[in-house]
Amino acid sequence: xxxxxxxxxxxxxxxxxxxxxxxxxxxxxxxxxxxxxxxxxxxxxxxxxxxxxxxxxxxxxxxxxxxxxxxxxxxxxxxxxxxxxxxxxxxxxxxxxxxxxxxxxxxxxxxxxxxxxxxxxxxxxxxxxxxxxxxxxxxxxxxxxxxxxxxxxxxxxxxxxxxxxxxxxxxxxxxxxxx
Amino acid sequence: xxxxxxxxxxxxxxxxxxxxxxxxxxxxxxxxxxxxxxxxxxxxxxxxxxxxxxxxxxxxxxxxxxxxxxxxxxxxxxxxxxxxxxxxxxxxxxxxxxxxxxxxxxxxxxxxxxxxxxxxxxxxxxxxxxxxxxxxxxxxxxxxxxxxxxxxxxxxxxxxxxxxxxxxxxx
Numbered sequence: 194x195x196x197x198x199x200x201x202x203x204x205x206x207x208x209x210x211x212x213x214x215x216x217x218x219x220x221x222x223x224x225x226x227x228x229x230x231x232x233x234x235x236x237x238x239x240x241x242x243x244x245x246x247x248x249x250x251x252x253x254x255x256x257x258x259x260x261x262x263x264x265x266x267x268x269x270x271x272x273x274x275x276x277x278x279x280x281x282x283x284x285x286x287x288x289x290x291x292x293x294x295x296x297x298x299x300x301x302x303x304x305x306x307x308x309x310x311x312x313x314x315x316x317x318x319x320x321x322x323x324x325x326x327x328x329x330x331x332x333x334x335x336x337x338x339x340x341x342x343x344x345x346x347x348x349x350x351x352x353x354x355x356x357x358x359x360x361x362x363x364x365x366x367x368x369x370x371x372x
Numbered sequence: 373x374x375x376x377x378x379x380x381x382x383x384x385x386x387x388x389x390x391x392x393x394x395x396x397x398x399x400x401x402x403x404x405x406x407x408x409x410x411x412x413x414x415x416x417x418x419x420x421x422x423x424x425x426x427x428x429x430x431x432x433x434x435x436x437x438x439x440x441x442x443x444x445x446x447x448x449x450x451x452x453x454x455x456x457x458x459x460x461x462x463x464x465x466x467x468x469x470x471x472x473x474x475x476x477x478x479x480x481x482x483x484x485x486x487x488x489x490x491x492x493x494x495x496x497x498x499x500x501x502x503x504x505x506x507x508x509x510x511x512x513x514x515x516x517x518x519x520x521x522x523x524x525x526x527x528x529x530x531x532x533x534x535x536x537x538x539x540x541x542x543x
Contacts, residue, residue, distance in 0.1 A: 204479075218424045226420070230413055247427045291373040309412020316408055336411065363401050370406045 197263050204254045218247055221264065224337070225271045231332045232275040233315070234297045236306040242278050242283035246271045265346040272329065272347070294321040311368075323362050330355055331362035 194237050195216060203213035212315040225246060230239040257266060287359070298317050301307045320328055329348060333339045334355075339354045341359075348355070 215424055215428075222420055222423050226415070227413075231411070234413075236413075236415060236419075243423070244430060248430055251427075251431055255415060285511050306414050308414055308418065310408075312408055312411065313412035316411065319492055336405070336409070353394055356394050356401070360397045360401045361408070367406055 198259070199256070201257060201263055205257075210251075210254075214251055215270060217250070221267060223245075225267065226334070228268060228274045228337060229271050231270070231336065232329075233278060234301060235304065235337075238278065242271070242274050246274050249274065259286040261346060265343065268347045276325070283336075291321075297321075315370055316366070322369060323365060326350070327358045327362040327365075330358040331366070334359050 200213055200217060203209040205219065223244070226239060226243050229242045229246070233239050233242060241329065246267070250267055253270075257263070277295060279290065283290050286293065288296075296313070298321055301309070301314060301317060320331065323331060326348070330344060330350075332343070333344050333347075339347075342356050343350050344350070344355050350358075
């Protein structure tokens with residue numbers, strides 16, 4: 194696998210940017226997709242947000258100074274794009290963020306790209322009850338299996354606060370599912 | 373016995389107490405049995421295979437290479453000169469009209485911009501931009517309040533309305 198510094202340097206040069214960008218997309222497309230999908234829930238929306246994320250990365254790579262890792266910079270862009278997408282959707286429909294979450298979960302049952310059973314549907318309902326930050330931390334730790342240090346770099350929150358958020362999230366989800 | 377009391381022979385690993393809370397939370401958050409690991413999401417077949425091509429299509433295209441006009445250069449100069457003269461006269465006429473400024477923007481357009489942009493301005497942000505002295509009550513209220521309504525409000529909410537009377541000299 195190509196070293197991150199090499200990839201960034203190739204992305205920042207006109208003669209090598211196209212080939213390097215293809216490598217970048219191939220390397221991160223699945224991980225970023227699942228990160229986004231867990232926020233927006235629907236495949237088509239996840240696809241839109243993912244493509245916008247890569248376009249933003251391509252357009253702004255010249256400004257990337259390497260102060261953080263490339264993947265954490267891309268995850269930050271993906272997270273912001275997904276959250277902005279949801280905010281715009283709720284504004285467009287003149288409904289609250291909570292109501293939008295309810296609608297998204299309601300739509301899952303008829304979604305051809307969701308094959309979850311009742312437990313998985315309940316899990317999504319449980320996750321939807323969490324505050325935004327706890328939701329992100331839970332998904333990144335439980336499903337994406339990030340280390341706390343990595344989440345800390347992406348979300349800009351201390352490791353201690355992340356551990357507390359994750360613990361609270363787990364407790365709330367367990368309680369919801371046991372009910 | 374007193375001398376033993378003040379000397380603790382036991383030690384803890386470095387930063388033990390600093391890390392204690394985190395380690396405790398790690399233990400408490402160990403994988404819960406009731407939360408499924410599979411979420412039930414799936415993607416269309418071959419979705420990831422076609423992703424790069426889809427993204428590539430949306431990227432800004434490279435500028436086409438400039439082809440030298442070669443022997444057509446003298447005609448090109450003549451055409452450019454004529455175009456420059458025409459543009460000069462159009463420019464003179466154009467500049468005769470007023471320039472478009474902030475005042476030409478419709479209030480509805482400005483409101484729509486603020487409503488549709490994700491600026492997340494809160495009252496604190498506004499307070500940092502606009503000084504208190506520059507703010508009028510009408511800047512933050514869409515319907516004006518009449519004097520009668522103000523008096524009625526004060527009458528209902530202030531014990532002794534007479535106390536509110538003041539002379540400008542008191543400042």
